[in-house]
Amino acid sequence: MTYLTGIVTVIHNASQVDFDNFVYSGVYCNVAQGPPGFRINGTDVVMVAGETLEILVEGPPATTLIYAPGDLLFVGNPMPIQTEFPTGKLEAGTATTNAVWQFVNIKNGDPTDG
Numbered sequence: 001m002t003y004l005t006g007i008v009t010v011i012h013n014a015s016q017v018d019f020d021n022f023v024y025s026g027v028y029c030n031v032a033q034g035p036p037g038f039r040i041n042g043t044d045v046v047m048v049a050g051e052t053l054e055i056l057v058e059g060p061p062a063t064t065l066i067y068a069p070g071d072l073l074f075v076g077n078p079m080p081i082q083t084e085f086p087t088g089k090l091e092a093g094t095a096t097t098n099a100v101w102q103f104v105n106i107k108n109g110d111p112t113d114g
Contacts, residue, residue: 009077013069019059024076026054031071038072039064047072 010022017024027040029047037046041055042062057063057074 008075010075012074014065014067014072015069017065017074021079022076023079024057024074026052026075027057028052028073028075030073033071038067
């Protein structure tokens with residue numbers, strides 16, 4: 001897990017953020033925001049320009065993305081592709097539609113509860 005080492009490979013502004021495909025392990029403040037501050041993980045945070053808050057960032061609505069695109073920069077990494085794959089369980093439809101996806105234990109392939 002690169003978020004534990006502080007290694008990041010992407011920097012996105014608010015208009016580029018993609019919580020479906022990336023894990024953000026911090027936010028960098030480009031422009032200070034006085035009270036109430038930025039809404040990050042459900043908490044209002046007042047930040048100083050040039051400051052980095054190292055935190056696993058939750059997607060909306062916990063984190064509000066209504067700021068000017070350059071105010072906050074989200075740093076992180078692409079989400080590992082191994083975290084989800086078809087289990088073979090299918091809902092109504094054909095083998096190529098309505099597949100049920102589950103998180104799995106990557107060591108043994110067994111489904112997890114999330």
